Amino acid sequence: MNTRTITPLTALLLLLIAPLFAACGSANSAVGGDEEQRVTIDVVVERWSGWVAPEELPEPEVQTVELAIGEDFQIDVIGGTATFTLTAVGAETATLDLGQGPLLAVGKHGTYRPDLPRLHVLDRGVPLELSTPSEDAATFITLTLQ
Numbered sequence: 001m002n003t004r005t006i007t008p009l010t011a012l013l014l015l016l017i018a019p020l021f022a023a024c025g026s027a028n029s030a031v032g033g034d035e036e037q038r039v040t041i042d043v044v045v046e047r048w049s050g051w052v053a054p055e056e057l058p059e060p061e062v063q064t065v066e067l068a069i070g071e072d073f074q075i076d077v078i079g080g081t082a083t084f085t086l087t088a089v090g091a092e093t094a095t096l097d098l099g100q101g102p103l104l105a106v107g108k109h110g111t112y113r114p115d116l117p118r119l120h121v122l123d124r125g126v127p128l129e130l131s132t133p134s135e136d137a138a139t140f141i142t143l144t145l146q
């Protein structure tokens with residue numbers, strides 16, 4: 001009959017390693033375990049052109065996106081496609097990264113500056129207005145964290 005016994009050294013190693021495994025499990029449950037932290041953002045896109053009569057402008061595009069960290073959504077704007085990637089979620093905030101897409105000015109009629117931000121923090125219920133920096137046509141984007 002072959003029996004194995006736990007040596008004192010093995011027991012000591014198990015006692016030292018066990019808290020590490022427990023910490024990994026509790027860290028997962030602290031951020032929601034297997035559940036992803038998801039946010040819902042209302043998106044309104046308005047397109048404006050000084051070359052078109054106001055009554056001929058298209059209706060605003062309204063959509064709601066639901067994202068987890070690392071997921072993104074895209075909006076076609078003057079100058080290309082703006083890709084917004086969710087990078088962080090707080091209790092009342094969400095952070096979106098514009099990456100390498102076109103620069104968007106903060107405000108409905110923002111102007112171009114070389115230091116326009118790439119990261120935008122949304123506060124729950126507070127609309128964030130962004131726009132393409134252009135004088136004769138523009139894309140206006142309003143993002144609101146639900």
